[in-house]
Amino acid sequence: MTAITDKPRLSRAHSLELLKQMIRIRRFEDKCAELYTQEKIRGFLHLYDGEEAVAVGVIPVLEPRDRIVATYREHGHALVRGVPMTTALAEMYGKQEGCSRGRGGSMHLFDRSTNFYGGNAIVGGGLPLSVGLALADRMRGENTVTACFFGEGAVAEGEFHESLNLAALWGLPVLFVCENNLYAMGTALAISESETDIQRKAACYRIASEAVDGMDVVAVEAAARRAVHAVRESGKPYFLECRTYRLRPHSMFDAQLYRDKAEVDAWRHKEPIVRFKGWLEANHMIHPDDLARMEAEVEAEVAEAVAFAERGTWEPVEQLTRFTYSDQAA
C-alpha cells in the first residue's frame, strides 16, 4: 500500500457526490419496496439498504472499460455504474424498455454499454464468469480489471474456491469484492463458516487481501483504490472483504425470524448514509441546502424512472422464442 493511494481525496465536491450516490441508491430501493407491495414489481426483490457504501466506494474507482459482475442484490451496483434508473426500473416492471428487455427482472440487470455483466441468481455463479472475463483480457494483453461482487454466503460454494484458485494460478486481473453482511439469507455467518475471517481464506490461495469497514464509504473507496491499482499493476487478483450489514430483510418476503430487532436497530445507527452525513456535518462540508437539493434531484430522478416504467410496453408474445439462439440462425 503506497502512500499515494492511502490518502482519500475528499474534496467537498467529491464528498457530496459520494453522499448523493448513496442517497440515490437508498431512495431507489425504497421506491422499489413500495412498488413491490403494489405488485408492480414481481418475483423476488433483494434490496441494498445499508450496503450502499460498498458499491459507491468501489465502482467509481473502476474505468469504463473494466468489467463488473454482481449478484441478485445488484440495483445499487447498476445505478452507480451508470445504468440509467429509467431502464433499470422498467426492467423490474418487466417492460421491454428495460435494460434486459424485461426478460430478466430485478435479479438479472445486464448492460453491455457499461460492461455490466449482471445480475446473477445463483449464489457463487458469477465467480467463474469473472475469472473467464479476466482470462480473456489477460490473453489479449489488456489492462482491464474485472470486479466481482459477491456475498459472504458464496464463500461456502465450491465455485468460490475453484475461482480463487484459478485466478491466482493463472494470474488473472480479478478484484474479488466480498460484501460480508453477516447473513446468507437467514443463516448467520457464525453457523455456516468454520473460519469467519473471510479475507484469510484468500491467503490460502496466495491472493493479496484486506478487510475494510464497509459502512465507511471513505475507507471503502481508499481500499478500492489500493486494490484496483494493485490488480492493474501486477495483473494478479486481489481480495477485498467489506464488512457491512443489510438493514432490510433478505428479500421482501422474509419475516426475519433469524435475527432480533435490537441488532438491526444497532446497525441502523451506524449505517453509511447516517455516518457519512454526520461526518460531513461535523466537518462543515455540507450545508442543509446541499442536502435539500440532493434529495430533490434524487426524488425527481426516481419519479421520472417510475413514469418511464409505467409508460413502458410489454414485449409481444410472438417474440417469446427470440434471443434463445442468435438471430443469425436460419
Next chain:
Amino acid sequence: MPSLGADMEAGTLVEWLVKPGDRVKRGDIVAVVETQKGAIEIEIFDTGQIEQILVDLNSKVPVGTPLARIRTDLETAAGAATPTPVTPPPAGAIAAAPRASPPAPAPTAPTPTAAPLPQGPIVPAAGRRVPVSPAARRLAELRRVDPSAITGSGPGGAIVRADIERSLGVTTPVPAERKRTIGLDLDAMRTAIAAAMARSKREIPHYYLQHQVDVTPCEQWIARANEARPPDSRLLMGALAVRAVALAARNFTAFNGFYREGSYEPAAAVHVGVAVAIRGGGLAAPALHDADRISLDEVMARMRDLVQRTRAGRIRSSEMSDPTITVSSLGERGVEALYGIIYPPQVSLVGFGKIVARPWLVDGAIGPRSVLTITLAADHRVSDGHAGALFLADIGKRLQEPENL
C-alpha cells in the same frame, strides 16, 4: 394489504401500531401482518394523518385490500377532501385479483425457432392413398370393410374408427364410458369370446350329463359355519362347488387337462377356472390356482378376490391361460340347469344351477329338500358318458359331506 412475496395471496392483520389521528411519515412501521413465513412489519409509503382503520385485527384479507385511510400532507395542503388508502390497490384490480394480464395483442403461435419444423402431420397430397388410423384399420379387417370406399372425418381427411362404424350402420352407444368404468375393452372381449365359443363348438364334440343333488345338509352346514363369521369371510355355496369339483378332478384326470394338436395331456395341477360375469356384458373365467390343495376358506377368499379383480379389469395373464377345468354358476338369479360350452383347450365344464326347493324322498318319506342340478359338458374325444357320470356322481357325493371339503 401489501404484496410481500411472489407466492403471497393474503395476510392476517395481527397488530396496529397507529390509530386514527396519529401522524405518520414515509417509512414508518404502522402494522404487523402474519404470513405463512411469520410476522412481518408493514411500512407506510405516505406522509400524513391516519383517518380511519378499515380492517379489523385478526382478519385475513387478500393482497390489495385497503387497510386504512390516510389524509396525506399534500391533500391537507391543497385542502382536498378525498382521502387516500394506505395501500393503494394494484393497477386495474380491486381486491386480490392476480395482476391484470398485459394488454398484449391476440396471441398467435410463436415464430418457429432456428431449425424450421414441419407444421403438423405430413398429410398426403391428392392422388395418394388416404390415411387410415390403426383403430380404423383393425375394425375394417374384422368386418371386412374396404376403407378406400369411405370418406374420412379425421385430420386431413384421414379415416378413423367412427367412419368405419358409420359405414356399417353401427352407432356406438358411448362406448367410451363403459370402457372407462371397467378398464377393459369390452368390445374386444366380446369379439374374443365370440371367436373362442365358435371354435369350441366347431372343434369339440360336446356331450352333456345332468345330475340332481340334495344339498340340504350342505346349506345347513354353511349356515352353522357362518354364524360366527363376519360378513366378509362368510362361506358361499360357490366355494363349496369349486372345492368339490377340484377334489373330484384330482381323481378323474380325463376331465382336467388340455387337448391340443390332436392329443390330450392331463394337467398335473388343478386350476379351476371360475366364470365371472362382468357388468356391461363381458365374461371371463380366470384360474383359481391349486383349488384342490388349499382350504375351503382360502378358496372362498380367493374367489372373492378374483371376482373383484376381474370386474376391475386387473386379471393377470397367467390367470387367463392357466385354468385346467372350468366351473360356471348362475347363482340365485339363474335357471335350474346350465349347459355350458367348453373353453378350449380345456376338455370339460361343470355347471351349477339355482338351488330349488323340491319334494324329495328321504328315508321313505316325502319332504321338501334343497336340490341343486349339476351338469357336465365334456369333450367326447377324451372321455365318454360312463366316466362323465362317475365324475359327476363323485362331485355330488362330496357335496353331501361339506365338512370334508
Next chain:
Amino acid sequence: MTAPSKTVELSYRDAMREAIRDAMRRDTTVFLMGEDVGRYGGCYAVSKGLLAEFGPERIRDTPLSESGFTGAGIGAAMAGMRPIVELMTVNFSLLALDQILNTAATVRHMSGNQFSAPLVIRMATGAGRQLAAQHSHSLEGWYAHIPGIKVLAPGTLEDARGMLWTALQDPDPVLIFENVMLYNMTGKLAADAGAVDIDKAAVRRAGRDVSLITYGGSLWKTLDAATALAAENIDAEVIDLRSLRPLDDATIMRSVAKTRRAVIIDEGWRSGSLSAEICTRIMEQAFWELDAPVGRVCSEEVPIPYSRHLEMAAIPQVPRIIAAAKAALGRA
C-alpha cells in the same frame, strides 16, 4: 464429382486433433482448456502434441475444477474469445451443469440479447470399456433438452474433422459429444476435408423397408445391423442424426414417409431419453405414414455394470437392433 482427391488413413481421434489444430491456426481467439489437455496430451490423446505447437497459454491445463473452468470458458467467450472447453467426460460434466445451464444457455435470453457465450464444450461419452457405473453415462440426450445450446454427436471421421470449426463460428454455445468407442476407429478421409454443417441429419444408407435412426457410438452398430438385415431381404435406411439439438425433423420424416417404419437406437437409458423425443415427433408429424409402432433400442435401465458380458447386455448391440427392425416389419 471431380477427380478423386487424395485421401489419408487416420483415426477419429486424429481427425479431432486436426480439427483443433486447424481452428487454432486459423483463429487466434481459439484456445483449448481442460484437465490434462496439455502435458498429458489429453485423456484420450486427442490433444497430443498440441502443447508443443501452441504453447501453454492456448493449450491450457486446468486444475480439477469443472465448474470453475467451464464458467471461465463461458466468461472468456462472453468477452470475445472462442474457447474450446474440454470436460474429460460427460460423467464429470455434472459438476459444471450449473454453469452450462444457468449461464451459457440462458445469458442471451436473460440479458435481452446483449451478451452471448459462443464457446464449444467437448466431452467424451458412452460405455463399452468396462469403466463401470460412474464412468459410462450417455447423457447427451439430457443436454439436448436445454434451449439455448446446441448439441452435436459426430459419428464419422468427416464429422469429427469438420464439425468443430462450424461450431466455433456459431454465436451460441455448442456441445460436442465424442463416443469413447469411436476414438480408435480408423478409415479414409479426404486430404482436404474441412468444415461441415452442424444442423442436418445424414442418410448413411438408403433403404426402403425401415428407418433406423441413430447417432454417435451406435451408428456403426446400426450400419452392421443393416448389412445383416440385407442378407435377409430387409432393406434398412440408416439415418445419422449428427445434431441432437436441433433435431433435423425434415430428414427423419422424409425417411419415415418412405419406409413407414422406424426404430431409434440411442445409448441413453430408455425412459425420458432422446429416443422418446424422436418417437413423439414421429407420432406428431408422421402418424398417418406409419405401418407399425416406432421401436426403440436403448440402454437397459441399470447403472452400467463392470463385467464385460453384463456391460454388453446393458447397451444397444447389433442383435437387438436386428430384432427391433424385424419386429417393426412383423417378422419375429
